[in-house]
Amino acid sequence: MNPIFKHGPSPQHRLVLVLFCSALLIFFDHKMASFESVRGYLQSLVSPLQYLANTPKQLMTWASTNITTREQLMTENQQYRLNELGFHEQAMQLDILKQENERLRSLLASPLRSEIKKMVAEVISVDSDPYSHQIVINRGAGDGVYEGQPVLDALGIVGQILHIGQTSSRVILITDISHAVPVRVQRNGLRLLASGSGKIDRLIHNFVPQSADIKTGDLLVTSGLGGKYPEGYPVAKVSFVSDDESREFVRVFSTPVAKIDRLRYLLLLSEKEPQNIFAPKTRVKNLSTSVKVQAKAAN
Amino acid sequence: MFAYNGVIILFTLLIALMASIMPMPLSVDVFRPDWVLIVLIYWCMALPGRVNIITAWVMGFLLDVLLGSVLGVHATAMAISIYIIVVNHQKIRNFSIWQQALITGVLAALYHLVVFWLQRFLIDVVFLTSYLYPVITTIILWPWVFYLLRKVRRNFSIK
Numbered sequence: 001m002n003p004i005f006k007h008g009p010s011p012q013h014r015l016v017l018v019l020f021c022s023a024l025l026i027f028f029d030h031k032m033a034s035f036e037s038v039r040g041y042l043q044s045l046v047s048p049l050q051y052l053a054n055t056p057k058q059l060m061t062w063a064s065t066n067i068t069t070r071e072q073l074m075t076e077n078q079q080y081r082l083n084e085l086g087f088h089e090q091a092m093q094l095d096i097l098k099q100e101n102e103r104l105r106s107l108l109a110s111p112l113r114s115e116i117k118k119m120v121a122e123v124i125s126v127d128s129d130p131y132s133h134q135i136v137i138n139r140g141a142g143d144g145v146y147e148g149q150p151v152l153d154a155l156g157i158v159g160q161i162l163h164i165g166q167t168s169s170r171v172i173l174i175t176d177i178s179h180a181v182p183v184r185v186q187r188n189g190l191r192l193l194a195s196g197s198g199k200i201d202r203l204i205h206n207f208v209p210q211s212a213d214i215k216t217g218d219l220l221v222t223s224g225l226g227g228k229y230p231e232g233y234p235v236a237k238v239s240f241v242s243d244d245e246s247r248e249f250v251r252v253f254s255t256p257v258a259k260i261d262r263l264r265y266l267l268l269l270s271e272k273e274p275q276n277i278f279a280p281k282t283r284v285k286n287l288s289t290s291v292k293v294q295a296k297a298a299n
Numbered sequence: 300m301f302a303y304n305g306v307i308i309l310f311t312l313l314i315a316l317m318a319s320i321m322p323m324p325l326s327v328d329v330f331r332p333d334w335v336l337i338v339l340i341y342w343c344m345a346l347p348g349r350v351n352i353i354t355a356w357v358m359g360f361l362l363d364v365l366l367g368s369v370l371g372v373h374a375t376a377m378a379i380s381i382y383i384i385v386v387n388h389q390k391i392r393n394f395s396i397w398q399q400a401l402i403t404g405v406l407a408a409l410y411h412l413v414v415f416w417l418q419r420f421l422i423d424v425v426f427l428t429s430y431l432y433p434v435i436t437t438i439i440l441w442p443w444v445f446y447l448l449r450k451v452r453r454n455f456s457i458k
Contacts (some may be wrong), residue, residue, distance in 0.1 A: 011385045018378045021356070025371030030421050035370060042364045047334040049365065053317040079341070124319050128364040130329075130430055131418045136367075163367065170367050178422055198424065261325050 045163030054124045119268040133173040140167040149230050151267045156234035156257035183235050184223040201263050203236050205252040304455040329429050330437040334406050341448045343384045355381035376413035380406045394431050396442050402436035
């Protein structure tokens with residue numbers, strides 16, 4: 001069926017309609033951020049596609065793990081045993097140190113550090129959009145993931161949760177151009193801000209004074225100041241410090257310690273009680289009523 | 300849209316969506332062709348009554364959700380590129396396959412530039428020439444996708 005005279009609105013009208021819709025979407029999504037919960041549902045809606053798109057890669061890894069030789073497995077096993085021995089020894093020391101640290105902290109009457117819960121997640125897709133650095137992981141609101149939750153790999157900080165779906169969620173990486181982490185230099189405690197540069201192997205540190213004591217090779221760890229990332233996890237290593245003293249600030253670049261371009265298993269840390277975005281919001285109401293009750297009691 | 304095996308159209312579009320988010324090594328990822336755009340261009344040229352600007356916009360919107368960009372960015376770019384095809388489909392149909400491939404390349408470049416301009420307007424991104432590498436692969440891919448989809452269309456007699 002191919003009518004010579006077409007029905008329906010003309011292409012021009014359609015284009016205008018569609019552009020108008022896009023402008024509205026962009027405005028409400030970017031400027032007002034009013035799509036947060038809708039994005040959660042959309043993310044859940046498209047997650048089957050993401051799981052499907054990931055299957056070829058999973059088949060490949062499955063095949064490659066099944067084809068390893070016995071000899072390889074044996075050497076690997078031995079290596080793991082040696083590693084485990086080392087880790088055990090360290091863990092024993094850590095336990096003693098932890099107890100000692102807690103005792104000292106309680107002596108100083110400073111707040112005890114709360115235990116951090118961990119959850120393992122796997123990367124299911126990596127975005128091809130060159131303008132943003134994001135990945136999708138196979139954990140969602142159903143597993144207790146919450147927005148802003150810190151994400152790391154075996155070596156250091158990777159990023160934080162951006163949008164949550166029911167079974168998958170989206171992680172923004174520290175190298176994304178719109179992301180920044182508060183860090184400090186491990187050697188001397190100097191505070192810095194590590195902003196993403198849009199390049200996978202570079203973080204930029206702005207507003208570092210000329211007098212700052214910083215040099216190449218310094219390890220930067222999270223300072224815990226922003227309230228998002230817990231304190232003391234490695235973030236990056238300083239890779240470049242300019243020695244041009246005519247500038248107002250020193251130019252400092254660093255390289256993330258996490259292997260941002262080959263992520264597979266990730267660790268999600270949680271300090272606070274997770275809150276499901278899909279659950280009805282009752283907690284806030286309870287809180288306000290209890291505040292009212294307290295106010296009445298005070299009166 | 301679903302009469303005369305229209306589901307097949309939807310199916311090819313879904314496969315294109317999947318191909319555009321499939322995880323790839325970084326070095327290959329830069330050259331990832333615009334699968335969704337290519338498939339939409341074919342269907343718009345062959346069956347402008349079935350697949351139109353609205354379809355393109357919805358596909359762009361899904362791409363926005365899948366890629367995590369600001370909602371509406373890819374949708375706008377997709378709709379503008381497809382508009383050009385819809386208006387000129389009678390002419391473009393009669394071109395030879397390589398001329399069509401070149402036109403596809405120009406549209407892919409337009410698509411990427413619109414996405415870049417919008418992103419530039421919203422967040423401070425800087426232009427790298429690598430953002431236009433997909434145009435090359437898209438041009439190379441066009442003849443293959445064209446013959447494959449034509450076969451699909453004739454085989455399932457989608458009208």
